[in-house]
Amino acid sequence: MSEILLFNKPYDVLSQFTDGQGRKTLGDYIDKPGFYPAGRLDLDSEGLLLLTDDGQLAHQLSHPRHKQPKTYWVQVEGSATEHECALLRAGVLLKDGKTLPAKIQLIDEPELWLRTNPVRSRQSIPTSWLEITISEGKNRQVRRMTAAVGLPTLRLVRVAIGPWQLQGMQPGDYRLETVHLPQTKPQTRKSNQSRRNPSRKKPKQP
Template structure:
């Protein structure tokens, strides 16, 4: 095999995406911040997406089969979000989220939903709009799918719009040790576990 045809090794990175950054390496619509402003690695692509107005863990790889496995809802890989919402939800609203919400004609899969004390997280820049007369609450949501703006649509459907959304985990991978805007390669043990969980090993 010639040197030019040798297969490049797979890369696996995690990134703490800041608020107001696109989950892509180019911006066709202007000069908004993109992954290229933070990650000097070529030929890796996000697994799934985080909206521009969401923050947190983003996994990037050049391993196409892994991207497919983690993005396809048939395989049910968990994603954990900490969500600041408007108001204080009653148990009936939490039960609706757990059982599934009808969004655009499709019911979301059952989710794990628990109330959180306000977590210690880096401040968002810019901060959310504070209103004295409207309390806020935090929830932890663990989903097995990742539809477009799903968390925001779910909380809005039960009367509690999302104010801040942070993905804190994908399967066993977490934000631990990363600051906002930082990235790192997965360790060999993390890679092995990820591939095993995705039935690729």
């Protein structure tokens, strides 16, 4: 049984506890010794970040083999259509390879907190909202995906990682949940005796 900490990372906060440049970090919000982030969220992105004090759990959350699907609400510049959504679902070609198929849908503007640094707005250019779920973790992947189909990202909020969700937390809030890790059985090697032929020749009679 382990503990996991769910944190709603505000905009312009680093996903680490220290910084030599005086920027805001997790240490400005979380006072839980021994807890460290399992994964990251960019400085200019908001929303759900997971932390744990259990090494095995951290490995399961961040290792590529156990990648948890991540869901984002994304405000983009321009009028997104089903055409762009279809392109994103199929995967788009980035400099570091083609993205895996993603779950994409157009959504109405969600009810969110006001961001400390407001999103730029231009009356002549509309904006749209997408819900995007990906199961991989290329650097700044969602922003590069939307840009590749002509929809630059203006605001990005992660709302879920696997089964964990923000559930109404405000920026800077966190809560603890208990996680029951599956018990892994130690691997046992078969003895040499079990690999031998059980029938042995009887010694010759003198």
